[in-house]
Amino acid sequence: MDALSDLLRAVKLNGALFLEARFTSPWCVEVNPAKGAAEMLRQYNPVVFFHIIAEGRCKVRLAESGDAIDLSAGDLVLMPKGDTHLLGTNLQLAPVDSDALVRPPAEGGMPTIDHGGGGDEARVLCGYMSCDKALCRILLDALPRLLRASLGNGASAAWMMSLVRRGALENAAPGPGSGTLLSKLAELLFVEAMGRYIESLPEHETGWLAGLRDRYVGRALGLMHEQPAREWTADDLAERVGLSPSALRQRFADLLGQPPMQYLTRWRLTLAAARLRSSDRAIAQIADEFGYESESAFNRAFKREFEMPPAAWRRQRIQSAGTSA
Secondary structure, three states: OOHHHHHHHHHOOEEEEEEEEEEEOOOEEEEOHHHHHHHHOHHHOEEEEEEEEEEOEEEEEEOOOOOOEEEEOOEEEEEOOOOOEEEEOOOOOOOEEHHHHOEOOOOOOOOEEEEEOOOOEEEEEEEEEEOOOOOOHHHHOOOOOOEEEEOOOOHHHHHHHHHHHHHHHHHHOOOOOHHHHHHHHHHHHHHHHHHHHHHHOOOOOOOHHHHHHOHHHHHHHHHHHHOOOOOOOHHHHHHHHOOOHHHHHHHHHHHHOOOHHHHHHHHHHHHHHHHHHHOOOOHHHHHHHOOOOOHHHHHHHHHHHHOOOHHHHHHHHHHHHHHHO
16 A cells, blocks of 8 residues: 555656766756757656766756755756756856757667766766656655655665666666666666655655655555545544544645545546546446546546546547657
8 A cells, every 4th residue: 555656556657767977077067858858758758857876976956046955876866847957066167058968879878978077077877757747746746846865875775776887887788678677777766766755854844745654644545545436535534544534634634735535536536547548448437437426527527637528638648649659
């Protein structure tokens, strides 16, 4: 009953590492995911961009404002909203457009960057995650514009970094299955980053991710994710998690800004939208599968959430898939 894993499975999140960069100090680059990387990866529908620091140190901040964040080997930094950002050892330098530095791939590998003043070296792997943005809203709305997550120390961190180094080697000398390996590595890094970020949230943080960590709300979310079509009530959930109904409603309001049943409706509709995209089942059958007593009630709820009826949603997604194929 892991609500984050449930969500990632439902939206079919996938990704890949797509660029390897070697920088030497001093350096500063401006990265605009909405421009260069998005054009390079348009067919994959990129949503979340990230960097992992494989070696060395640098800093990152949003281009328009904000404090710089120090990064070192084993750190991941994610841009869930696709914001332009600065990356470098000295962010006061005039930044170089990263797109101008990209070298085309050689012999099936990833594009590369080799840039800087000749000093201390840093190696950065760039990746993306893709999914249907409408289906990912529960997660994307919960993430800040710039997110740092550290793999930390210990055996698990060493194992993850060994995979990162393996990814870099695969890029330098790609062989059979390299694309699949890099894709799975990107997904693993993203999930690990989410777990680390949840663990690092301040005690009084609010939002969906903070709700996952809460003993009672997290359990209630798990129950709703496990049985979305069940006729849950706040009283049922409260009894299962060991709280009074009023206390559970208050915790949902404090952490998620909505009552449990409103969240359940949104989760059901997310699953239904995913089913519409991935199957040819009749809309009435999908409505019944996710707890709606009538197709008309499902249509009304779906339109409120996605701003179009389910039939139009299905047509649009089929057309989009055909265009990107």
